[in-house]
Amino acid sequence: MKVSMGSLNPAKIEGARxxxxxxxxxxxxVPMPVRSKVPAQPFGKDTIKGAIWRATSAFSQDVELSIGIEAGLFRCGGxxxxxDFQVAAVFDGTHHTMGFGPGFAYPPSVIEEVLEGREVGEVMEGISGIKGLGERGGAVHFLSRGAISRVELSEMAVLMAMIPRIRGELYG
Structure with missing residues (x-):
């Protein structure tokens, strides 16, 4: 199966694979350089829109499916x-299916800086001392001391987005 990916991020690509x-x-x-049409640090619905845009933009007649993954912050307690959730959109040229990976919390100090206009990746690189953190294990890998990585979050998001395709007879 040939699939295009609306990202050049190695962690997202490996998770989808x-x-x-x-x-x-x-x-x-097939990784595709796609510019997201959402803010660099998406919140809520912008995260979903970003995943859909990435999947739609990466689609071509040469592939069976295209995938977009966008990470973003969703307001909740705790x-x-x-x-932070990874949101995946899978597109077949006609329909999108969506999925979320597991969500995790950032330290309150990180959220404070993000709400002041900084990107999570920038803040977390400063805390961790790891350049390109988001393209490696991700902030979740650093925060969990290696228990889980961004690859795994992306993998789960894509699997959740594939469920309506796996059981298409139940979804119409």
Whole structure:
């Protein structure tokens, strides 16, 4: 199966590859440089819009599916008042299916800086001392001391987005 990916981020690409290899024996992912039409630090619905835009923009007649993944902050209770989710959109040229990966909280000090206009990645690179953190294990890898990575969050988001395709007979 040939799939385009609306990102050049290695963690997102590997997460999508792992998800699809759970479902298909042969997967080729073609990364595409796609500019998101949402703010650099998306919140709430902008995160969903970003994933849809990435998947739609990456689609071509040369592929069966395209995938967009966008990470963003969603308002809720708990530490800092926001959770970070990876949102995946899978597009077949006609319909999108959506999925979320597990959400996690940032330290309140990170959220404070983000609400003042900084990007999570920038703040977390400063805290961790790791350049390109978001393209490696991600902030979740640093915060969890390696227990989970951004690759795994992306993998789960793509798998959740594939459920209506796996059981298409139930979704119409």
């Amino acid at each position: 792992r998800a699809l290899l759970r479902l298909y024996s042969d997967v080729e992912i 530490a800092g008042g926001y959770l």
